Amino acid sequence: MxxxxxxxxxxxxxxxxxxxxxxxxxxIIGEDKKFVVQTKKGPFEITRTMTPCAKNKGxxxxxxxxxxxxxxxxxxxxHAMNDANALIVDMREPxxxxxxxxxxxxxxxxxxxxxxxxxxxxxxxxxxWNCGAAKKVYAFCNGPVCPQSPTAITAMIREGFPAxxxxxxxxxxxxxxxxxxxxxxxxx
Numbered sequence: 046m047x048x049x050x051x052x053x054x055x056x057x058x059x060x061x062x063x064x065x066x067x068x069x070x071x072x073i074i075g076e077d078k079k080f081v082v083q084t085k086k087g088p089f090e091i092t093r094t095m096t097p098c099a100k101n102k103g104x105x106x107x108x109x110x111x112x113x114x115x116x117x118x119x120x121x122x123x124h125a126m127n128d129a130n131a132l133i134v135d136m137r138e139p140x141x142x143x144x145x146x147x148x149x150x151x152x153x154x155x156x157x158x159x160x161x162x163x164x165x166x167x168x169x170x171x172x173x174w175n176c177g178a179a180k181k182v183y184a185f186c187n188g189p190v191c192p193q194s195p196t197a198i199t200a201m202i203r204e205g206f207p208a209x210x211x212x213x214x215x216x217x218x219x220x221x222x223x224x225x226x227x228x229x230x231x232x233x
Contacts, residue, residue, distance in 0.1 A: 068095070069094065070092050070094060071093045071095060071104075071190075072102070072104035073092075073093050073104060075104060076104075078093070079092055080092075102190075103187070103188075103190035103191045103192050104192070106189060106191065106192060106195050106215060109213070110195035110198050111198055111199055111202055111208055111211075113202075113208030113209045113211075114198060114208050114209075114213050115211065115212045117212045117213065117214050118214075118216070119216070119220070119226070121212065122185075125181070128181065130180055131180065132151050132165060132181070133147060133150040133151065133183040133185070134150065134151050134152070134153055134158075134183065134184050135147065135151065135153075135185060136153060136154065136155040136184055136185065136186050136197045137154070137186045137191075137193055137218070138154055138193075139152070139154065141187060143230065143231055144230065145222070145228035145229065145230050146218070146229055146230075147185065147218070147221055147226075147228070148228070151164075153197075155193040155196050155197035155200075158197040158200060158201055159200035159201060159203070159204045162204060165180055165206065166178045166179040166180040167205070173205060174204050174206070176205050176207055176210075179207055179210045180210070181210055182201075182206075182210060182211050183214060184197060184213055185213075185214040185218070185221075186218070188215075188216060188217040188218060188219025189216065189219065191217055191219075194213065194214075198211055198213060
């Protein structure tokens with residue numbers, strides 16, 4: 046009987062009380078939680094709510110987080126796994142990496158990468174980074190709405206890492222998982 050009432054309430058559009066709970070609106074671009082599109086029938090409001098697939102509450106990240114950075118897909122990520130001059134870097138928090146990450150990836154949390162450029166082929170000289178021998182870095186985090194790797198990329202460039210040696214996998218773990226690729230767990 047309760048199930049029938051819930052179905053009837055949903056059909057009738059009841060959105061308060063016991064029958065339905067209003068979904069939290071998530072950020073889309075910057076702080077905005079709504080985006081209005083002008084259609085032939087008038088304004089249409091785009092909103093975003095958490096789904097089992099969405100995985101996090103970030104906001105849309107640009108395909109190219111900084112000038113000179115190369116956006117990449119899963120195909121380039123797969124080829125990077127066999128490239129001796131490339132390093133796939135998981136820039137997420139340790140608690141996210143423990144749950145699963147891209148095989149053969151290296152971990153540097155986004156908050157630490159600017160101080161650990163030596164692990165990416167740079168050398169500190171006179172208090173500044175010399176990144177003349179920088180590796181190709183394939184950076185990723187949780188997916189298209191995760192700001193962690195774009196934040197790290199900005200910090201890397203600010204510290205002297207060459208933007209053209211950075212490859213950004215915007216799809217991150219969300220797309221990797223959605224496409225059915227394997228993950229390794231508990232690796233550091």
